[in-house]
Amino acid sequence: MTENINAVSDEQILPAPPKGMKERDIRKVSKKQTVLKVLAQIGLYVFLTVIAIAVLFPFYWMLISSLKTLNEYNATVPTLWPQEFLWANYVTAFTGELELGQLFLNTVIVGVVSTILSLVVTVLSAYAFARLEFKGKNALFAALLATMMIPGELFTITNYVTVSAFGWLHTYTVLIVPFLVSVFYIYLLRQNFLQIPNELYLAAKVDGTSDLKYLWRVMIPLSAPTLVSITILKMMGAWNSYIWPRLVANDTMHRLVTVGLRGAAFVDEATGMTNFPAQMAAVVIVTIPLLLVFIFFRKYIMRGVSRSGIKG
């Protein structure tokens, strides 16, 4: 009986070979299929390679342009490899009007301080939402999540008015405090904390461990990957932020790196034309740290990103 069913379904599944077809012909057909399969694979690799070149080309162009002399860069036919390597462009980028050293210092101060403060605030809030019981917990959490739907521009207008009134314009504070709390990070960490079994907490309580100690000794080590993701995304945010810093702290002592980079003119004094090689050298200096972070923390970045959809 079962054999019968099998026979029927086999016939349905495999198209029956045309009458008179010999085994050798079938082998020929399967050979043809293999060839098609290989061709399809080659097609895929060609497609992916073309896209990869398109993705990489701007990086390549940035690197080689940053090493060209201005004359070579302005040549009628652009060269695909520098004839002579002019490392002096990097010196120009550092010593020119850009003041990259100061920009780096400002960005690192803002990045490190805001990351540390943000981690403290995020850990405390996530812990309260994940482990402590209090009235209105769920309502408050839902309200926080609701604020995530509102575009940031809406906050920026009032925040500009607020920080002006506080007298915070052109300080480090204005770059650090207003966007310190991220509801998304609180949410991310709370989800992570919730996965840690409650039994651990109860056991710690029985042993007389305080909440803070439990948080520090158990929760934080167990959710280290999420904390690393948050740290990296927050640092990258400081490095890439442009709109808010330009609005509130666009002075030499507090300007962040992206604002400085876009603001500098890179005009060659002799010709009055844009000195693209020096500009590209500055772009390389700004891009390299990001690429290094990516190489070392790829896993953490991709994990954080796939859940957020927010750049930087």
Added chain:
Amino acid sequence: MDKKKNQWKAWLYLLPAIVLLLVFTVWPIFNTIRMSLLKDYDDLAAIGGATFEFGFANFAKVISYRGFLTCLGNTVLLTVITVPISTMLALLIAVALNSIKWLSKIFQTIFFLPYVTNSIAIGMVFMAMFSMIGGGPTTEPVSIGIINTIIEACGGTRINWVNAGSDYWSNMFVLIIYIVWNALPFKILVLLGGLQGVNKQYYDAAKVDGASRLRTFWRVTVPLLSPMIAYVVITGFIGGFKEYSSIVGIFGESMGPVGNPGSLNTMVGFIYDAITNNPGRASAAALILFAIIFAVTMVNLYVSKKRVHY
């Protein structure tokens, strides 16, 4: 007793977050609405005791601005062009990545690179690649730039992409290329993640039924991936309506080529231009933007509810 103690402890843990959110998130929601309804609101004047006419004057003024309509048009065009292109391309790339074994990890890493870059900095690289150097309306340029060189090598004619005197659609073309380049990594990441979670049995079944590759793609892959596709389309639309920094990266603060500033400005750019001198009008524009994003997201959710197969 213990429960009560826990109550205030929880609030203590939440205190820093709540204080900051009240000042920088909750208050702005109300204040922005308030400012948008007061005609030509000015903070200093308000402190001095001035009163402002209440009503929708700011909204009326914003909508009647020609500059605002340009910004709205640019934003909508960039969004409706780049979101479908980047989504389709990301889908093709994700499917291709999912069907190869060798070098797959390396390709994945390369395709993710644009994500970890500074969009202002790389915008400047795109500007350098597309721009011509020297020359004027009548004189020949000194160098036509790498992209034009490639175009001429392929038998095409060079185009003034981004320099003074360039036309709107050439500018838009460069922006579209850059925005798609920038948007691909996130979409590939999400779609590939979805593909890797798909049960292989569906494909075996399709193969057994003798379905062609194309048919398998449309009838198996796309429906199974529809939640992820909906996700990248919705986030793509939201991001598209907030487009700003890629234009600053390429054209700078002037938001347009030399001699035609503001021609490529967007909604967000309009808001930022107005913040310092007319917060009331900026607030009205921001609320209009929020309304548009909200409406588009609702439409997206409605469509995906009908189309998405879970």
